[in-house]
Amino acid sequence: MKLSREVIHTEDKRKLQDISGEEILSCYQCGKCSAGCAMTSAMDLLPHQVIRLLQLGQVQEALDSKTIWVCASCLACSARCPRGMSLPNVMESLRSTFLRPGDRCLNPAEIPYELLEIVPEQALVAAFRKYT
Amino acid sequence: MKIGVFICHCGLNIGGVVDIPKVLEALSGYDSLGHVTDYRYMCSDPGQQLIKDAIRDKGLTGVVVAACSPAMHESTFRRTTEAASLNPFRCEMANIREQCSWPHRGEPEKATQKALEIIKASVEKVRKNQELSPLSIPVTRQALVIGGGIAGMQAALDIADAGYNVALVERLPYIGGHMAQLSETFPTLDCSQCILTPKSSEVGSHPNIDLFTNSEIHAISGYVGNFDVVIRRKAAYVNWDVCNGCGLCMEKCPVKTDSDFELRLAKTKAVSIAFPQAVPNRPVINSEVCRHFTQGKCGVCEKVCPVGAINFRQEDAIIDRKVGAVVVATGYDLHPKTRVGEYGYGVAKDVIDGLEFERLNSASGPTQGEIRRPSDGKIPKEVVFIQCVGSRDQENGYPYCSKICCMYTAKHARLYKHKVPDGQPYVFYMDIRAGGKGYEEFVQRATEEEGVLYLRGRVSRVFEEDGKIVVFGVDTLSNKKVEIHADMVVLATAIVPAHGQTELARLLKISTDEWGFLSEAHPKLRPVESLTRGIYIAGCAQAPKDIPDSVTQAGSAAAKVLALFSSDTLSHTPEVAVVDEEICRGCGLCVEVCAYDARTLDMRRNLAVVNEVLCEGCGACQVACPSGATCQRNMDTAQVMSMIDAVI
Amino acid sequence: MVYSYFPGCTLRAKAKGFESSTLASCEVLGVCLEELEEWQCCGATFPLQIDNSFPLVSPTRTLASAKKAGRELVTLCSACLNVLKRTNHVIREDLDKREKVCAFIEEDYSGEVEVLHFLEILRDEIGFEALARKVVAPLSGLPVAAYYGCLLLRPPEEVGIDDPEAPKVLEDFLLALGCDPVDYPYKTECCGSYVVLQPGEPAMSPSRLVVESAKSRGAKVIVTSCPLCQFNLDYAQSGSVERGENAVPVVYFTQLLAAALGFGEEILQFDGHIVPPGLIFQSVGVGGCGGLT
Amino acid sequence: MTSAMNNLVIPVGEEGRARALSEFLAKLLELGVVDAMVVPVMPVPGVITYLMAKDPELIRQRAEPFASVMPVNGASPVARAVSKKPRGRIGVLLKPCEIRALVELVKLKQAEADNLFVIGIDCVGTVDREEYKEAYSDTSRLQFRDACRVCLNPNPPDTAFPGINIGHIGLDDESGLLASLSPELDPGIAGVIEELGFERGDVLAGKRQGVLATLKEERNDAYREFLQKAHAELDGEGIEGVAKLLAACIGCRNCRVACPVCYCRECIFDGDVFDYETRQILGRAGRKGGLKIPGETLLYHLTRMNHMSLSCVACGMCEDACPVNIKLFQLFAGVARRTQGLLQYVPGRSQEDQLPFTTFREDELEPR
Structure with a gap:
């Protein structure tokens, strides 16, 4: 990885900070977020690793990660973050970066019918908010 | 002899490992013990009162406190003993914490046995302890500070402000040290010069500070309160008393050379003042590059100097000083x-x-x-x-x-x-x-x-x-x-450490660690004292540290000096080596092994002599002496043998 | 005690028992929940992008409608509480957003309404001691694990109805009903939430951890106040039920409340539950359990 | 080394080598090279002692420079005689082990070397005093002492003192005796000696090298064998072995008196350090079941070993002095060889070598 001003400070990264309202560099990589995350078993990158990639300007790599879709926005990380950073905001911003051009992550047609039958409405509303 | 044994539980530190009731029981029949008791915290007020009462009520003539290391509380309990009108040197500590309960945490039975043996050995020692009184040494109330960086300056100012004369010796022509080279300082980002220069000029003009820049320590001898220092002031080839610092010499000098102050980033002249705010603001001729010295010509500076201050024939000056304390702040x-x-x-x-x-x-x-x-x-x-x-x-x-x-x-x-x-x-x-x-x-x-x-x-x-x-x-x-x-x-x-620090340490007979940093007497409790009494350390000479820490340590070293100066005389422990002149054969082995230079041979009488003030009571001479002519007061060979006897 | 009441989407569909048990209990407790005349879905999640105010529109409408009713607004569902409270917070703190949203919905609202969770009514208005006195069928000795999840507690400064790391409102509530609250470390861990809809069911793993932790501490029932939590914890055990293994029913805290106040299954409505709660009530032999027996 | 020496030949006439060397020594006195000369003499048939003579005639007639007996290690009386710097220069004729002991005493400041003029002489070995007394006239019947049989230093060290070494090993009367003048010898003295007109002896010096080397090799083998035997007797038993060896000790301390490097004015064992109170002795006897009386003999020998083994020159006088025939030489030789080897110290080699333990090197006990 070659680092330079151009690599670190990209338009994508700037947008990301605008959407999330978070200063990516304020993270000092203590890892408390990852330590307390309930969803890490389904993640390919740990939450703090996503932030680290963003610090280094590697936005695309973060976007390619499963992690941002597995985050359940439970706020366990941000409630405990010593730097007051809201990782869920950053995750949501990454999702938005993907979704806003019109892409979607969840296709309603692909949800199994049996699940659709029993899942509470709240889950459907929330999921479509997050994934489409 | 009626000896009292006082066993401290030290909370659970000792009591949690050593079976104290068992020790008490085992001691009950031990020869000539006047009193045996225990207490949870012997060093506390009630604990000390226990000892005092026992000394008075039972008429004890010796005291053994079985507790922690003597380094921790020997002085405490000796004061206690003295307060009960018993000679403090009749009080000894049996270290059953650091040497027993701590290392043997997992084996309480063995620890209990060992504690008993340590206590018995101490009892045997006390049995033969003499009544001693401290030695008295006169004090010269002047200080020497070596190194004119921020630490040295601070120490010098603190001592000088208290009214005592200080000789501040700096190797470079100016004071300020590395701090003079800094731009801004963390964490406030205030300008280094702005906070340093007022201090420098205060040092330069302080009536109680004799500033020796461009100078080095040539030799030092003596001991706490009475050091004889020889300072060598290197030739600057400029008569600083006459020079007014106008800078004309520097301006006209035709020889350019790398500036040490600017590191390798700028040039300066063969005659130069390191930087404009330097204290003292006086130039030095670099004889290694000056054309007068290298080629025997030029002499422009001599011609242009309006006050005739240039003196190519100037020689190093040797200055003798007598000081009572030394602060070493030689930097990094x-x-x-x-x-x-x-x-x-x-x-x-x-x-x-x-x-x-x-x-x-x-x-x-x-x-x-x-x-x-x-x-x-x-x-x-x-x-x-x-x-x-x-x-x-x-x-x-x-x-x-x-x-x-x-x-x-x-x-x-x-x-x-x-x-x-x-x-x-x-x-x-x-x-x-x-x-x-x-x-x-x-x-x-x-x-x-x-x-x-x-x-x-x-x-x-x-x-x-x-x-x-x-x-x-x-x-x-x-x-x-x-x-x-x-x-x-x-x-x-x-x-x-600054180059030459090891050599200086050798001159001062203070120790350094393997990297050359000066060793403190105790890393926590005596961080500004060297192991040689009367010599204190400050700043990066001891270990890497920043400006606030250097200043703090310098102030602390100065406080130690002032405490030393608070009286005309010092007391020194009498537990030092003595020589039995009837037995000494003058072989000089003790002189060779003494790390403190406290031993000399009296050639006329063919005897070894002890300088009691320099002696730290380490016992090396006692070990080296084959005939047993040398011994520590209250730790003579017979005592040691009795102690061993009590253990085996 | 009259409050405005916001049911939200799920209580009218998949979580009917949550509402029916609550409303029945309220009558006994002398609480009147007056449903808002106009309300919309809260959105189920609070928007985390700061550049997009649109998701705030719907909850703000609900809040504005409550302002007109002039009472404190009570919710049952943790998600509704979370979204409404956070929206209220934004409207109070962020003038720009307030202006923007209010202009859009053509209402004048600046955060006047207090949003409360029904648990807060029980704790702060009725009081658990008073509640205990109303209990007619105490669930004596029933070991119950309180599950808080995330939405009731986080973010603490905007939502939290209790200490975010060591909440006890549900435990105190359970004590009032005569239950034995089971303490277990996973009570504030995330259940996986909406991730349940992701292919491969990645949310089931955290849910199972919660259930296993509660079970290992001896819980026979888990209570929650969030329909999604209820579903995830319940759904995570569907395999166990099929295999006939020991499973823990997951119920709404109001269902236990109604049971303790003497209501029967027609009020509790366990229809949608995967792990059937009635059997457990029988098996632990809770005496005088009203309609549960 | 030898090449740097100034080698001269002392011719041996019909009267034999003893008289030839005596003549040379007397000359040194006459010429004022020394103001007095210490030599071995035989006051009574079969008995050798040291005599300090100012009269050259006494030396000519009575000196016994080749007497193969060592009643006392000469370093002891010499050191005592010159413990303060004497006014005149004193010549001493000493065997290699005596010279080496003297070097140790100088280092320990027990002898003043400045006005000493040391004349070393080769020694192939000495015999027991009593044996010598009976059979001194027929030396071929005599058996060397243990210490001498395994002595690795039959010739005096070159570097010890700026004097003269007399060599006779490997030389017969026909070739004469070799006088090697130390390169550090005062040039004035060297000049006086050279004026005696002796021939150059470099060839002679070369000639005897081979003989010396062979002798040392033999001695080395003997030494190794001796140590092996000693080890076999002692080793594996640790301190118990030592205790057994020393069991017969009656605490007379004669070994200490005979030892040339045991120099204390008052030995620590003569002080009150080991004067145990009866209480203590009884206490200890109670704890251990019993105590050896006299006590402290083991500690005494160990302490002496601790004090002296680094300076031990292996002269064997301790063993000679023992009234109960304890094999002290065997013990000391083995221990000293190890301690000296460990600290790479050769006692008596040179005044320049520093005594171990007056110096400290961090790595000195590291395995090499």
Whole structure:
């Protein structure tokens, strides 16, 4: 990885900070977020690793990660973050970066019918908010 | 002899391991014990009262306190004993904590047996203890401070302000040390010069401070309260008493040479004042480059000097002083970067060290404070800072942390960002150690607000290519190898003791650690004292430290000096070596082994003699003496044999 | 005690028992929940992008409608509470957003309404001691694990109805009903939430951890106040039920409340539950359990 | 080394080598090279003692420079005689082990070397005093003492003192005696001696090298064999072995008196350090079941070993002095060889070598 001003400070990264309202560099990589995350078993990158990639300007790599879709926005990380950073905001911003051009992550047609039958409405509303 | 034994539980420290009731029982039948008891905290007031009462009520003539190390509480319990009108040297400690309960935590039965033996041995010692009284030594109430950096200046000022004369000896022609070279200081970013120069001039004009710059310690002898110092003032070839510091000589001198003060970033003249605010503001001729000395011609300075101060025939002056205390504050140097060849220092011009970066930053420096790289004067847009160069590197440098680099690197990166807002600073670090007041916040501002990119990992290689400095590093947080094509690289090189410190320490007969830093008497409880009484240490001479810590330690050293000066005489422990003149054969083995120079041979009488003030009571001479002519007071061979006898 | 009441989407569909048990209990407790005349879905999640105010529109409408009713607004569902409270917070703190949203919905609202969770009514208005006195069929000795999840507690400064790391409102509530609250470390861990809809069911792993933790501490029932939590914890055990293994029913806290106040299954409405709660009530032999027996 | 020496030949006439050397020594006195001369003499048939002579005739007639007996290690009386710097220069004729002991005493400041003029002489070995007394006239019947049989230093060290070494090993009367003048010898004295007109002896010096080397090799083998035997007797038993060896000790302390490097004015064992109170002795006897009386003999020998083994020159006088025939030489030789080897110290080699333990090197006990 070659680092330079151009690599670190990209338009994508700037947008990301605008959407999330978070200063990516304020993270000092203590890892408390990852330590307390309930969803890490389904993640390919740990939450703090996503932030680290963003610090280094590697936005695309973060976007390619499963992690941002597995985050359940439970706020366990941000409630405990010593730097007051809201990782869920950053995750949501990454999702938005993907979704806003019109892409979607969840296709309603692909949800199994049996699940659709029993899942509470709240889950459907929330999921479509997050994934489409 | 009626001896009392007082066993301390030290909470659970001893009581939790040693079966104290069992020890008490075992001691009950022991020969001539007048009193045996225990208490949870013997060092507490009620504990001490217990001892006092027992001495009075039972008429004890000896006391054994079985507790912690004598280093911890011997003086406490001896005071207690004295308060009960028993000679304090009739009180001994049996160390059943550090030497028993702590190391034998897992084996209480053995610990109990050992505690009993240690106590019995101490009882045997006390049985033969003499009543002693402290020795008295006169004190010369003048101080010597070696080193005119911030620590030395502070110590000198504190002592001088208290009304005592101080000789401040500085090797360089000016005072201020490395701090004079700094631009701004962390964590407040106030200008180094602004806080230093008022102090320097105060030192320069203080009625109680005799300033010897351009001088070195030539010799020193004596002991606490009575040191004889020989100072060698090197020839400046300028009569400073006459010179008015006008600078004309410097202006007219035709010889240019590298400026030591500006490191390798600027030139100066063969006759020069290091920097405009230098104290004293007097020039020195560098005889190694001056044309008068090298070629026997020129002499322009002599001709232009309006007051006739140039004196090519000046010689080193030898000055004798008698002082009662010494503060050593000889400061630091940077680790020779040639030993970190992979970082390209000395090969690539734009690889510089932290002090050089300070000069680049300094408003009075070679670039008037603009950050311009040395090779072509361009403003660097990407700057890589590398920490731990030589520090925390057991194999290629030093195992210790140089302590200030994390902070000054954060400062450098921030100052750079202030001056080059569109530039990108990178910092390669291993951990960030920011343990001072306001330090962590300072570093966090660097990362969060100034956009300094911290990369956790050590740089492996630095080389020059196409006008760029290529840096191979790693970011262990993202597990990615990192390559940066930078414009400039700044190395945070390890701090090492100032050159010549080891030799000076030898002269002063104080010890150094394996890296040459001066050793303190106790790392926690006596951090500013050397093991030689009357010699104190301050600043980076002891270990890497920053300005606040140096100033704190200097003040503390000064306080120790003032405490020493608070009386005309000092008392010295009488537990020192004595020689039995009837037995001594004058073989001199004791003289050879004495680490404190406390032993000499009286050639006329063919006897070894003890200088009781210098003697630290270490016992080396007693071990070396084959005939037993030498012994420690209250630790003679017969006592030792009785103690052994009690154990085996 | 009259409050405005916001049911939200799920209580009218998949979580009917949550509402019916609550409303029945309220009558006994003398609480009147007056449903808002106009309400919309809260959106189920609070928007985390700061550049997009649109998701705030719907909850703000609900809040504005409550302002007109002039009472404190009570919710049952943790998600509704979370979204409404956070929206209220934004409207109070962020003038720009307030202006923007209010202009869009053509209402004048600046955060006047207090949003409360029904648990807060029980704790702060009625009081658990008073509640205990109303209990007619105490669930004596029933070991119950309280599951808070995330939405009731986080973010603490905007939502939290209790200490975010050591909440006890549900435990105190359970004590009032005569239950034995089971303490277990996973009570505030995330259940996986909406991730349940992701293919591969990645949310089931955290849910199972919660259930296993509660079970290992001896819980026979888990209570929650969030329909999604109820579903995830319940759904995570569907395999166990099929295999006939020991499973823990997951119920709404109001279902236990109604049972303790003497209501029967027609009020509790366990229809949609995967792990059938009635059997457990029988098996632990809770005496005088009203309609549960 | 030898090549740097100034080698001269002392011719041996019909009266034999003893008289030839005596003549040379008497000359040194006459010429004022020394003001007095210490030599071995035989006051009574079969008995050798040291005599300090100012009259050269006494030396000519009575000196016994080749007597193969050592009643006392000469370093002891010499050191005592010159413990203060004498007014005149005193010549002493000493065997190699005596010279080496004297070097140790100088280092320990027990002898003043400045006005000493040391004349070393080769020694192939000495015999027991009693044996000598009976059979001194027929030396071929005599058996060397243990210490001498394994002595590795039959010729005096070159570097010890700026004096003269007399060599006779490997030389017969026909070739004469070899006088090697130390390169550091005062040039004035060297000049006086050279004026005696002796021939150059470099060839002689070369000639005897081979003989010396062979002798040392033999001695080395004997030494190794001796140590092996000693080890076989002692080793594996640790301190118990030593205790057994010393069991017969009656605490007379004669070994200490005979030892040339045991120099204390008052030995620590003569002080009150080991004067135990009866209470203590009884206490200890109670704890251990019993105590050896006289006590402290083991501690005494160990202490002496601790004090002296580094300076031990292996002269064997301790063993000679022992009334109960304890094999002290065997013990000391084995221990000293190890301690001296460990600290790379050769006692008596040179005044320049520093005594171990007056110096300290961090690595001195590291395995090499």
